[in-house]
Amino acid sequence: MGKQNRSLHLNLFLASLGHHEAAWRHPASDVNGIYDFRYLERLAQKAEQAKLDSLFLADRYSTSQKAVKYGAVGGLEPLTLLSALAVVTKHIGLIATVSTSFNEPYNIARRFASLDHLSGGRAGWNIITSGTDSEAQNFNLDQIPAHHLRYERAKEFVEVALKLWDSWEEDALIKDKASGIYANNSKVHEPNHRGKHFSVRGPLNLSRSPQGRPLLVQAGSSADGKDFAAEYAEAIFTAQQTIEDARAFYADVKARIAQLGRIPEHVKILPGICPIIGESEAEAKEKEAQLHELTHPAYSLLQLSNRIGFDLSVYPLDGRLPELPATEQIAGHQSRTQLIRDLADREKLTIRELLLRLAGGRGHLTIAGTAKQVADELEQWFVSGAADGFNIMPQLTYGGLDDFLDQVVPELQRRGLFRTEYTGTKLRDHYDLPYPSNQYAASLEHPST
Amino acid sequence: MGKQNRSLHLNLFLASLGHHEAAWRHPASDVNGIYDFRYLERLAQKAEQAKLDSLFLADRYSTSQKAVKYGAVGGLEPLTLLSALAVVTKHIGLIATVSTSFNEPYNIARRFASLDHLSGGRAGWNIITSGTDSEAQNFNLDQIPAHHLRYERAKEFVEVALKLWDSWEEDALIKDKASGIYANNSKVHEPNHRGKHFSVRGPLNLSRSPQGRPLLVQAGSSADGKDFAAEYAEAIFTAQQTIEDARAFYADVKARIAQLGRIPEHVKILPGICPIIGESEAEAKEKEAQLHELTHPAYSLLQLSNRIGFDLSVYPLDGRLPELPATEQIAGHQSRTQLIRDLADREKLTIRELLLRLAGGRGHLTIAGTAKQVADELEQWFVSGAADGFNIMPQLTYGGLDDFLDQVVPELQRRGLFRTEYTGTKLRDHYDLPYPSNQYAASLEHPST
Numbered sequence: 001m002g003k004q005n006r007s008l009h010l011n012l013f014l015a016s017l018g019h020h021e022a023a024w025r026h027p028a029s030d031v032n033g034i035y036d037f038r039y040l041e042r043l044a045q046k047a048e049q050a051k052l053d054s055l056f057l058a059d060r061y062s063t064s065q066k067a068v069k070y071g072a073v074g075g076l077e078p079l080t081l082l083s084a085l086a087v088v089t090k091h092i093g094l095i096a097t098v099s100t101s102f103n104e105p106y107n108i109a110r111r112f113a114s115l116d117h118l119s120g121g122r123a124g125w126n127i128i129t130s131g132t133d134s135e136a137q138n139f140n141l142d143q144i145p146a147h148h149l150r151y152e153r154a155k156e157f158v159e160v161a162l163k164l165w166d167s168w169e170e171d172a173l174i175k176d177k178a179s180g181i182y183a184n185n186s187k188v189h190e191p192n193h194r195g196k197h198f199s200v201r202g203p204l205n206l207s208r209s210p211q212g213r214p215l216l217v218q219a220g221s222s223a224d225g226k227d228f229a230a231e232y233a234e235a236i237f238t239a240q241q242t243i244e245d246a247r248a249f250y251a252d253v254k255a256r257i258a259q260l261g262r263i264p265e266h267v268k269i270l271p272g273i274c275p276i277i278g279e280s281e282a283e284a285k286e287k288e289a290q291l292h293e294l295t296h297p298a299y300s301l302l303q304l305s306n307r308i309g310f311d312l313s314v315y316p317l318d319g320r321l322p323e324l325p326a327t328e329q330i331a332g333h334q335s336r337t338q339l340i341r342d343l344a345d346r347e348k349l350t351i352r353e354l355l356l357r358l359a360g361g362r363g364h365l366t367i368a369g370t371a372k373q374v375a376d377e378l379e380q381w382f383v384s385g386a387a388d389g390f391n392i393m394p395q396l397t398y399g400g401l402d403d404f405l406d407q408v409v410p411e412l413q414r415r416g417l418f419r420t421e422y423t424g425t426k427l428r429d430h431y432d433l434p435y436p437s438n439q440y441a442a443s444l445e446h447p448s449t
Numbered sequence: 450m451g452k453q454n455r456s457l458h459l460n461l462f463l464a465s466l467g468h469h470e471a472a473w474r475h476p477a478s479d480v481n482g483i484y485d486f487r488y489l490e491r492l493a494q495k496a497e498q499a500k501l502d503s504l505f506l507a508d509r510y511s512t513s514q515k516a517v518k519y520g521a522v523g524g525l526e527p528l529t530l531l532s533a534l535a536v537v538t539k540h541i542g543l544i545a546t547v548s549t550s551f552n553e554p555y556n557i558a559r560r561f562a563s564l565d566h567l568s569g570g571r572a573g574w575n576i577i578t579s580g581t582d583s584e585a586q587n588f589n590l591d592q593i594p595a596h597h598l599r600y601e602r603a604k605e606f607v608e609v610a611l612k613l614w615d616s617w618e619e620d621a622l623i624k625d626k627a628s629g630i631y632a633n634n635s636k637v638h639e640p641n642h643r644g645k646h647f648s649v650r651g652p653l654n655l656s657r658s659p660q661g662r663p664l665l666v667q668a669g670s671s672a673d674g675k676d677f678a679a680e681y682a683e684a685i686f687t688a689q690q691t692i693e694d695a696r697a698f699y700a701d702v703k704a705r706i707a708q709l710g711r712i713p714e715h716v717k718i719l720p721g722i723c724p725i726i727g728e729s730e731a732e733a734k735e736k737e738a739q740l741h742e743l744t745h746p747a748y749s750l751l752q753l754s755n756r757i758g759f760d761l762s763v764y765p766l767d768g769r770l771p772e773l774p775a776t777e778q779i780a781g782h783q784s785r786t787q788l789i790r791d792l793a794d795r796e797k798l799t800i801r802e803l804l805l806r807l808a809g810g811r812g813h814l815t816i817a818g819t820a821k822q823v824a825d826e827l828e829q830w831f832v833s834g835a836a837d838g839f840n841i842m843p844q845l846t847y848g849g850l851d852d853f854l855d856q857v858v859p860e861l862q863r864r865g866l867f868r869t870e871y872t873g874t875k876l877r878d879h880y881d882l883p884y885p886s887n888q889y890a891a892s893l894e895h896p897s898t
Contacts, residue, residue, distance in 0.1 A: 022629070024626070024631065025629055027626075029626075031626070032624075035566045035567075035655075037536055037567055041536070060654065061555065061654070062654055063652060063653075065634050065637050065638070066634065068621075068632040068634055069630060069631065069632055069633075069634040071629075074654035074655050075655065076563040076566060076567060076655070077559050077563040077655075079560075080560055080563040080564060080567060081532075081567070083528075083532035084532050084535060084567055087537065102553060102555075102556065103553075104552075106587040107510075107551065107552065111528075114530070115529060118484075118486055118530070137648070137649075137650035138555040138650055138651065139649075140553075140647055140648045140649070141648075175480045175481075177473070177474045177475075177478075177480070180474055180520075180743065180748075181518060181519070182517060183517040184518075185515065185518040188514050188517050189514070190514055198589055199590075200586075200587050200588075201511075201586035201587055202587065203512065203514060204512075205510070205512035205523035206484075206523050206524065294629065296629050
């Protein structure tokens with residue numbers, strides 16, 4: 001285990017039937033699970049029994065009439081589902097994706113504070129800027145705004161949210177029935193934010209939540225994304241195809257964090273991993289092949305074209321990927337597009353082969369093998385500076401999630417790499433992260449109520 | 450019971466500790482209940498045991514640093530709380546207030562469709578336009594937009610939401626694993642809405658929900674509000690101080706509905722009632738007086754000034770209400786301001802007396818008496834063309850809600866005025882309302898899957 005005395009962190013990236021785009025077609029899947037709360041509840045409770053740090057829901061603000069033919073239908077809106085899961089779980093963290101491009105900070109600060117209250121301090125926010133024209137077209141725009149403009153708005157959005165979460169000091173509530181004084185209003189602040197994108201007076205209309213604010217998570221790995229993460233994130237989801245790339249990303253981001261005067265250990269880096277477990281490596285590969293056989297190239301192509309903002313339908317499936325626009329000219333998802341191009345180049349993949357490589361996890365690394373092999377790989381990444389933990393993305397939920405929780409997690413626990421009991425009740429406790437201070441609290445003042 | 454063979458409808462207007470502004474100070478109240486889900490869950494389950502049609506949460510998008518001193522702190526954001534309550538209840542409807550002025554239709558259509566899926570068809574939307582500058586100041590504005598402009602935006606907002614809810618036909622899902630066809634995409638539509646306030650391409654990114662769309666509720670009683678309600682509402686919450694006013698309102702709105710070619714019975718009118726129950730009328734009045742004694746005039750004045758958009762703090766408490774701006778010049782809450790002015794004029798109230806009249810229900814009628822007296826009054830309103838049911842607003846939740854559910858509801862049931870069992874599972878079933886048709890479905894086509 002080397003020099004570290006640290007534990008790794010595990011987040012379940014919940015996709016109702018699985019991350020593979022054909023998971024719904026698998027014989028084991030019950031396709032009605034997408035909207036079946038009792039099924040989703042069982043998944044969350046199972047992850048909690050395995051002592052995972054958190055579960056996480058991605059989000060997208062559109063679907064396409066073409067793509068739904070093959071299954072691109074979204075599930076329940078993330079904060080809606082997590083609000084329901086909050087009251088049927090006790091420990092596991094609940095991380096929702098919300099876009100800063102198509103929302104207002106007052107509403108979002110309030111919803112996360114509400115989820116944090118409701119869950120007793122288990123809310124997390126995966127901050128995204130969204131990256132497709134099809135989403136922009138649902139919000140009064142023709143095209144997705146330029147990459148740097150989205151991040152500019154995102155920064156101001158988060159600054160406003162931080163002010164709103166801090167607008168109530170922790171000891172602002174007095175609740176003295178005798179005098180009728182509910183709050184010490186010298187500890188309730190009006191941010192009076194006036195910026196380029198937002199003007200927000202405040203204060204927030206509910207009191208400070210158990211964690212002070214949700215855990216801040218970020219997932220973009222572009223230059224803009226890394227800068228943003230270094231400044232605000234407490235956990236980072238990332239897609240890395242090789243341990244070398246993951247180490248380089250890890251070192252780069254931790255250096256950016258230190259450069260900003262933050263403590264690198266206070267930001268956990270969690271690459272996404274799609275585990276496929278078999279009794280043997282051959283059986284695991286067979287499971288993957290079985291899912292691949294269920295894909296529709298036409299669907300895979302629509303998904304990829306939408307993701308990279310470039311129509312690939314006119315290119316031959318058995319030819320190579322055409323020249324894509326330079327990364328800095330991409331308005332949408334820069335880092336994922338670059339990862340996809342690098343992957344195709346490095347492995348000299350045809351479009352058809354590339355589609356299969358992306359079908360299971362959209363660019364996240366698949367590890368198909370025995371439970372021991374998967375644990376070995378996770379351990380190697382963890383101890384060699386490639387990861388602080390992992391964003392677990394089962395390609396198939398039915399069976400596949402159980403395989404990971406029942407076989408790989410106990411193996412990691414036996415190796416002393418993962419907790420066997422929760423030691424705290426809040427999401428920040430699980431991730432060994434400090435509680436945020438309040439920008440409006442007078443630092444020398446001692447609380448008096 | 451006269452000529453009707455109809456049942457009345459009961460909605461619980463849930464305010465965690467009660468509608469009286471001093472409810473939190475009452476000895477019976479546990480002030481921590483505001484954020485205590487297990488407490489709120491018990492209230493919802495109790496209302497469901499009493500077979501109420503629905504429960505409803507109001508909403509406001511601001512609080513004031515001054516007012517929180519005395520208790521004006523908001524609870525959990527409505528859709529967050531209702532999402533959690535959805536999975537611990539089975540029958541009762543769940544109506545959330547959401548403003549059209551400070552949200553985007555794609556997000557809201559999606560959240561209500563998600564709640565409708567999650568609850569098995571029990572979602573309702575109380576559509577508001579919001580009416581205070583303090584709310585506008587949390588959303589990049591200095592002042593609340595003019596009344597008619599807010600309603601103009603609200604109409605387009607609802608039109609877009611209706612298109613999005615209809616963007617998936619009911620039989621669009623095929624889910625055929627063998628062929629890999631998930632949806633019949635000729636039954637998934639792109640609204641391509643382009644209007645003055647919104648451009649939204651669609652389709653919605655989740656399938657048609659059990660009710661097709663949430664029950665649409667409206668609560669404004671201004672001329673703009675009544676026109677809006679006549680066009681879109683399926684249930685109307687209203688504040689009426691006298692049975693005569695309630696009858697006039699009822700007749701007016703039902704006529705507007707008929708004039709638009711809609712069926713008047715398909716819109717239920719529910720005046721708000723604050724019941725205070727005692728063993729005797731004197732005991733009930735004593736309960737009310739006890740709550741009134743706990744008020745702070747300074748707080749009541751802040752609340753009233755904010756509500757009517759007019760600063761009353763410079764006027765003597767024991768003098769009469771000053772001349773307020775003419776109704777049509779009020780940007781904010783027109784009908785409520787007019788109700789307050791009429792009430793003060795009719796009963797020749799001083800400001801101090803007016804504040805007490807508003808402390809319990811902000812302009813809704815208080816009925817303090819025995820359970821039988823309350824039931825008599827509700828019956829009289831119901832059978833004489835003043836109401837199709839009631840929006841029940843206990844001034845005090847602890848004790849007060851139980852009094853209504855345990856004493857008045859059984860009395861209404863004994864009289865044959867209220868259900869003793871739920872006969873359906875969806876909110877529209879409880880309110881005897883038809884299911885909406887789909888504007889995109891070819892009317893002559895028979896569903897084939």
